[in-house]
Amino acid sequence: MSTASTNAGARRGMKIDLHVLGPILALVALIGIGIALNSNFLSYGNITNVLARSAFIGIIAVGMTFVITAGGLDLSVGSMAAFIAGLMILCMNLLVPSMGQSLGVILIGIAVALAAGLVAGAINGLLVTRAGIEAFIVTLGTMGIYRSLVTWLADGGTLSLDYGMRELYRPVYYDGILGVSWPIIVFAIVAILGEIVMRHTAFGRHCAAIGSNETVARYSTVAVTRVKTLTYILLGCLVGVAVVMYVPRLGSASASTGLLWELEAIAAVIIGGTVLKGGFGRVWGTVVGVLILSLIGNILNLTDMVSPYLNGAIQGVIIILAVVLQRKGSTAT
Amino acid sequence: MTRLTLTTTLAGSLLCSVALPAAAETIGVSIPAATHGWAGALNFHAEQTVERLEEQYEDLDFVLTTTPDPGTQISDLEDMVATRNIDALVVLPFESEPLTGPIQRIAESGTWVTVVDRGLSQENIEDLYVAGDNESFGRTAGDYFVETLDEGSKVVVLRGIPTSIDNERVEAFQAALDGSGIEILAMEHGNWSRDDAFTVMQDFLSRYPEIDAVWAADDDMAVGAIGAIEQAGRQDEMWVVGGAGMKEMVQRVQDGDSMVPVDVTYPPAMIATAIELTAMGLMSDGVPMSGDFIIASELITQDNADQYYFEDSPY
Amino acid sequence: MTAPTLALHDVSKSFGPIEVLHGVDFDLRPGEVHALIGENGAGKSTMMKILGGYLSPTGGEVRLDGQRAAFSDSAEAEAAGVIMIHQEFNLADHLSVEQNVFLGREIRRGIFLDHKTMQAKSRDLMEALEARVPPRTRVSDISVPEKQMVEIAKALSRNVRVLIMDEPTAVLTGAEARVLFKQVRRLRDEGAAILFTSHKLDEVSEIADRVTVLRDGAVVAQGGIDEFTEDAMATAMVGRDVSDLFPAKRAGGDEIILEAAHVDVPGHVTGASLSLRKGEILGIGGLVGAGRTELMEGLVGLRPRTGTVTLKGTSLPGGDVACARRRGFVYLTEDRKGAGLLLDKSLTENLTLPVLHRYARPLIDRKAEAAALDKAITDFDIRVPSRDVKVGNLSGGNQQKLLLAKTMLCDPDVVVIDEPTRGIDIGTKQQIYTLIHRLAEEGRSIIVISSEMPELIGLCNRVYVMHGGHVAGELTGSEVTEDNVIRLATGLGSQREDAA
Structure with missing residues (x-):
């Protein structure tokens, strides 16, 4: 047995490379296609657009990486984002008459968004860990609840931020430092911190251990309940952060805000090499996954080669291909 | 999931209507859920009308359901017939094909059927057809482009969710532009969503150094497109025409915003028209009410904008 | 002497460049219980898998009734009456005992399943094994020894010519093992050839007719049971005196x-x-x-x-x-694979899991972790081909030593x-x-x-x-x-x- 494993180890060494390189190769290939199809692809404006629009899903997907690595799942993030955005706009609009169009209102709005994210994440987490309900069911339920709540808050229409406030808050999405816009900066910070936490802290290691085998983690005196709950809270907070960056973009929230974000985030996580059933996660892979998804849309918009009716099909094919490439590298061992 | 069955009758009216089989008439109203702005306004107008008519006519009951998909809508209709014994149905079909059969069966059972906006795939099923005019919607916008833009101008188009409605609008728009010398650079689906339209418009702006005007085919998409144009700092180069008559956009037209010179109506209040006409047909015997009632799209300009601004509407 | 039913002739097996079986000659005769013993890693599992059709040999040949038999998979071997019971159970947890016993070979009446017959048959089989589990019980709800009995019932329900059992008694108590042996003797008397492995040498003395000792991929001793004392078996296995x-x-x-x-x-x-x-x-x-x-x-x-x-x-x-x-105060579990170790993780990740906080301040100090692993490997004599190997690829003994090291790291x-x-x-x-x-x-x-x-x-x-x-x-x-x-x-x- 032990002699046989030497051999397996050696073989795996080579395949890990493929496993690691898979998503990066896909990203490079997409960038190559983009350059070939449109000379504006590499322009400052386009790159900024793609990165900034990736930020919302990206920030959420970083949190999703932890949840999935620990063996969980959260389907509610898209609706949660819409609900938090609605709540934030409503609070800010309510404060304008008393506080005027001031920085204070924005700060309170941000605090509301982050707090709401924390609470929403905690609700998901506690229902999963304390009540012992399947994550899929819990978050399917909260997904419907948040989506309805935002529709209700908006009376079926659109919640729009006070016009003056919008002008004041706008720079948070559109401005930046040294030509790098804020969403990109925040996304980068979240991604880097996420990568460090996942790879270099006890929390990240505990997530992987729980996802790999929850019983072993429990017998190894890992605080399973606490760690799992924390992954959902972390994700909720990151949804709050994403909303803080989203609201200044168009200053509105409606029932269609954040539609299907959960699926995009989950797809990005899986494309990035995190295992859907948990036990192994990598944040940098998730970032690559998010960029791949954004680039597909961007490239399709930049050309007329493919009928726009087929956009979804192309995304689907690329998602499946990316995952198949990686599985090829890992199943053989 | 978002299906909420709103029985707008007073509490216990179900019991009453069973106990007192008097002349009480019931109208079923089935419309799509408020998943985007226009549908939200549709819900708003439907609820308002139902409330008003219930006060007006003592003998009239309403069953209002909102549905997230065609399948649920079919179940809703079956429930209405089976449990509420409706006398008339006002329905905005989620999709034409799958709902044609179920609605036909209801019509054949002798129930009055009013179809709103989305026509069924077979003719002469409904007693009354109330609809906006999608062709007129596209043509009105197109005519404005032809009138305002010079030959050789370049425009981009943000389309809605791929449906027959979207096709009718876009074909009419293209027909209006035919022969005018205005070039349509590209058309992409913005799915009647602000966020999608923002993204698509960003990419159009990267792709085309010269754009003179944008037809966004819906006011929600227009808001997204304007966001992207402002980000690129190109608001002096082009203007945007949306459609549907969203409050925020009407306001901008009224204020003389150079980016939003006009808007085109496609009134969600048509549901009110449909419910009113149905109620009237049901309550006033002998008043002829069958036929088609087509509400044309009109151009909102700075001069007439005040007529299209509804303070209370969420849309 | 009867002719062997199943035999290995000069069989060798390599995984990549490493040869783990070197020219093994071995035979199984009808009506005998043949014990295969050896240390973990000696090549017993590989040999049994070759006999059971799960692996094909790199050199030499497998002979069934004297004819060269090249089983392309275990299904072919089973069709020929060669059945292997694995150490890790091969049961569908969510199915019932009855469904498991007849999995893939369901008895039908017309197009419908004949539940009545299958239930009766599985009840009889389980009763013969003195395991009183109702046939409709789900396998996830029964104990580990009972699961072993289901595996055995599954094998007994077929037409067995050769039965290969990989440590069947590891999870059984003495009394349960005795019940199993009764059934094994019954099969033997019916003319089946039975191969079994166990680390419990007293059991080997009790049940086996012949013994083959494997060490480092080669047969080092073979003979009738009366030629071996338990000490002699142990010495042959380990290569040194372990009395x-x-x-x-x-x-x-x-x-x-x-x-x-x-x-x-x-x-x-x-x-x-x-x-x-x-x-x-x-x-x-x-x-x-x-x-x-x-x-x-x-x-x-x-x-x-x-x-x-x-x-x-x-x-x-x-x-x-x-x-x-x-x-x-710590507890080291009996369930090494289910509750003790993360099989898809490295040695280090397993070793430091309970006391990770000691290495994280707040970032994990990988050097300190590597030092801890070095110390564990020396102190507990863990034998690994490389530090990055996944724990699931280690032999049971090395896993147990790692689990001990992990527990003792809590001091x-x-x-x-x-x-x-x-x-x-x-x-x-x-x-x-x-x-x-x-x-x-x-x-x-x-x-x-x-x-x-x-x-x-x-x-x-x-x-x-x-x-x-x-x-x-x-x-x-x-x-x-x-x-x-x-x-x-x-x-x-x-x-x-x-x-x-």
Whole structure:
């Protein structure tokens, strides 16, 4: 047995490379296609657009990486984002008459968004860990609840931020430092911190251990309940952060805000090499996954080669291909 | 999931209507859920009308359901017939094909059927057809482009969710532009969503150094497109025409915003028209009410904008 | 002498560049029980898998009835009547006993399944194995020995010519093993050829007709059972003398370090009291299902419990396994693969998992972790081809040593070791016993739960025996004999009943 494993180890060494390189190769290939199809692809404006629009899903997907690595799942993030955005706009609009169009209102709005994210994440987490309900069911339920709540808050229409406030808050999405816009900066910070936490802290290691085998983690005196709950809270907070960056973009929230974000985030996580059933996660892979998804849309918009009716099909094919490439590298061992 | 069955009758009216089989008439109203702005306004107008008519006519009951998909809508209709014994149905079909059969069966059972906006795939099923005019919607916008833009101008188009409605609008728009010398650079689906339209418009702006005007085919998409144009700092180069008559956009037209010179109506209040006409047909015997009632799209300009601004509407 | 049913002729097997079987000659004759013994890693599993059609040999050939047989997969082998029972169960947890027994070979009447016949047949089979499990019970709801019996029933339900059993008794108690042997003898008398492996040499003496000893991928000894004493088998397996399996027994000090009073673990244990002295190796005996594991899991906080537990003079709260660990009380599970180790993770990640906080300040110090692994590898003699290998690829013995190293990294004062040598070869066993002694000499106190009589008797100076969720009695010094333990374990002469 032990002699046989030497051999397996050696073989795996080579395949890990493929496993690691898979998503990066896909990203490079997409960038190559983009350059070939449109000379504006590499322009400052386009790159900024793609990165900034990736930020919302990206920030959420970083949190999703932890949840999935620990063996969980959260389907509610898209609706949660819409609900938090609605709540934030409503609070800010309510404060304008008393506080005027001031920085204070924005700060309170941000605090509301982050707090709401924390609470929403905690609700998901506690229902999963304390009540012992399947994550899929819990978050399917909260997904419907948040989506309805935002529709209700908006009376079926659109919640729009006070016009003056919008002008004041706008720079948070559109401005930046040294030509790098804020969403990109925040996304980068979240991604880097996420990568460090996942790879270099006890929390990240505990997530992987729980996802790999929850019983072993429990017998190894890992605080399973606490760690799992924390992954959902972390994700909720990151949804709050994403909303803080989203609201200044168009200053509105409606029932269609954040539609299907959960699926995009989950797809990005899986494309990035995190295992859907948990036990192994990598944040940098998730970032690559998010960029791949954004680039597909961007490239399709930049050309007329493919009928726009087929956009979804192309995304689907690329998602499946990316995952198949990686599985090829890992199943053989 | 978002299906909420709103029985707008007073509490216990179900019991009453069973106990007192008097002349009480019931109208079923089935419309799509408020998943985007226009549908939200549709819900708003439907609820308002139902409330008003219930006060007006003592003998009239309403069953209002909102549905997230065609399948649920079919179940809703079956429930209405089976449990509420409706006398008339006002329905905005989620999709034409799958709902044609179920609605036909209801019509054949002798129930009055009013179809709103989305026509069924077979003719002469409904007693009354109330609809906006999608062709007129596209043509009105197109005519404005032809009138305002010079030959050789370049425009981009943000389309809605791929449906027959979207096709009718876009074909009419293209027909209006035919022969005018205005070039349509590209058309992409913005799915009647602000966020999608923002993204698509960003990419159009990267792709085309010269754009003179944008037809966004819906006011929600227009808001997204304007966001992207402002980000690129190109608001002096082009203007945007949306459609549907969203409050925020009407306001901008009224204020003389150079980016939003006009808007085109496609009134969600048509549901009110449909419910009113149905109620009237049901309550006033002998008043002829069958036929088609087509509400044309009109151009909102700075001069007439005040007529299209509804303070209370969420849309 | 009858002609062999299944034989290996000069068989070798390589994985990549490494040859793990070197020119093995081996035969299985009808009407014999042939024991294959050897240390973990000697190549037993590989050899059995070749016989069972799961692997094909790199050199040499497999012969069935004297004809060259190239099974392309296990299904072909099974069709030829060659059936293998794996050490890891091959059962669908969510299906019933009956469904498992007939999985893939369902009896039909027309297009419908014939449930009645299948149920009756599986009930008969299970009864023959003295496992009274209703055929409709889901496999996930039955005990580990019962699962083993289902596996065996599955094999018995077919037309068996050759039955290959990989350590069938590892999870069985002595009594259960005896029932199994009765069935094995029945099959043998019907003319089947049976190959079986076990680390329990007394069982080999009891059941086998012939023995083949494998060491480092080659046959080192072969012959009739009467040619081998147990010591001779052990010596042939290990290549050195292992007659001194157990170091000298030691009694603990006077200081009581852990005391449990009137502990209930709902559903498993009622009114258990026990005490542990400093530096003592205390044994817990009893049958599988007597509540031994559950009691210890309750004490350490892995299960809810009531009653009082006093650790080093202060009371220990229930249900908080992390607190117990901080205060120096840890439990090493019997379920190495299900609860002990993360099989898809590296050695390091497994080793430091319980005390990761020590290495994270707040970022994990990988150098310190690597040093800890180096030390563990030396201290516990863990043999690994490389540091990055996944734990699932290690042999059972090395996994058990890693699990010990992981537990000892918590620097505990009190360690519960549940079945310390289950499924482990005799050489490693000796090492583990020596290790346990060393720990006791360092002043740590150890509780050993074991179903293996020699282990309890050889290691422990004092033994509590459990029966049906109660502590049935306590044996000290010369009272610790196989007879006394069995008497208490089976509910005869319980002290508790005497007291009542």
